[in-house]
Amino acid sequence: MVIGPRGSRIVALGQIGPVREQLRAFLFALRRLARPQRPAELAAARASADLRIRRMTELLLDPLQLTADTELVVIPALDLHSAPWPALHAGPVGMAPSATFWARCAVAAQHRAGAAGAAGAAGAAGAAGGVVLVAGPDLPGAVAEVESLAVIHPSAVCIMPPASTADRVTGALAGAGLAHLACHGTLRVDNPMFSSLLLSDGPLTVQELYARGLAPHRLILAACESGAQVSYAGDEVLGFVSALLARGTAGILASTAVVPDVEAVGLMTAVHRQLARGATLDTALHQARKAQDTDDPGNYVNWCTFSAHGAA
Numbered sequence: 001m002v003i004g005p006r007g008s009r010i011v012a013l014g015q016i017g018p019v020r021e022q023l024r025a026f027l028f029a030l031r032r033l034a035r036p037q038r039p040a041e042l043a044a045a046r047a048s049a050d051l052r053i054r055r056m057t058e059l060l061l062d063p064l065q066l067t068a069d070t071e072l073v074v075i076p077a078l079d080l081h082s083a084p085w086p087a088l089h090a091g092p093v094g095m096a097p098s099a100t101f102w103a104r105c106a107v108a109a110q111h112r113a114g115a116a117g118a119a120g121a122a123g124a125a126g127a128a129g130g131v132v133l134v135a136g137p138d139l140p141g142a143v144a145e146v147e148s149l150a151v152i153h154p155s156a157v158c159i160m161p162p163a164s165t166a167d168r169v170t171g172a173l174a175g176a177g178l179a180h181l182a183c184h185g186t187l188r189v190d191n192p193m194f195s196s197l198l199l200s201d202g203p204l205t206v207q208e209l210y211a212r213g214l215a216p217h218r219l220i221l222a223a224c225e226s227g228a229q230v231s232y233a234g235d236e237v238l239g240f241v242s243a244l245l246a247r248g249t250a251g252i253l254a255s256t257a258v259v260p261d262v263e264a265v266g267l268m269t270a271v272h273r274q275l276a277r278g279a280t281l282d283t284a285l286h287q288a289r290k291a292q293d294t295d296d297p298g299n300y301v302n303w304c305t306f307s308a309h310g311a312a
Helices: 017-033 039-060 099-119 121-126 142-152 166-173 206-211 240-247 264-276 281-290 297-305
Strands: 002-004 007-009 072-074 093-095 131-135 157-159 178-182 196-199 202-205 218-222 230-232 236-238 251-255 306-310
Touching: 017 039, 017 297, 039 297, 093 281, 099 240, 099 306, 131 142, 131 166, 142 157, 142 178, 142 264, 157 166, 166 178, 166 202, 166 206, 178 264, 202 206, 206 240, 218 264, 240 251, 240 306, 251 281, 264 281, 264 297, 281 306, 297 306
Parallel strands: 072 093, 093 306, 131 157, 131 178, 178 218, 218 251
Antiparallel strands: 002 007, 196 202, 230 236, 251 306
């Protein structure tokens, strides 16, 4: 169903089987692009990924007949949460596990709008809570990423290894208006609540975040598969995104696949520049993606895999 300013309409998209087939091939191509390969192998993987994006666009978005600048909110069905939705549409794209989640996030974002306006452009990114920047261990680009973001947010709380322990990080996240975590991520398909982010003293699981009631207003997870969701019967999904949105976070930026570490610095820096100017996460990601050199395989993978969730 498509819901817009002029009402709603039902659009038949056909069978999901062909979409799944394209998505599997696309994710395989991205895994090849994320690893060192010979030039010919990289070129073949890139050609495959581009082809799958075109096919998924034809199957999922072309029937909707949207204009290129339409701001789109997607509530994916079944296992389509891992589809590269921002790469399929020319305008800003936001995602949510359900329409109810999205509406709740929109209300939370509206409540924060007054605080952001009072803070002014310089403090808009983390208004009414401040900015927290965290680098995890054993990640080549994490410290450089946080240092780059600290230039944009001079008053941010920066936590680097070995100080980036679970207690230190969760304590800082408790009241954050904007938090950025650059660290390794691990998806547990068998039990998504035990998916984790690696901190200096070990993994921090979704279950721990949920149990501590942590809900920074906006959260950027610069970690592999941090945006991956596991589908269950009844179109229910579980993972970092759905758990944190349920706790009260209004907007999350995360990746649905494995991402190259160092290449993410440029994209994340561009996103934060947009947030500092008052943009929402989906608009910030949209603008940041435009500035990326997608001829570089690592940049292309990040261009494809990061998505904005919620409404902040």
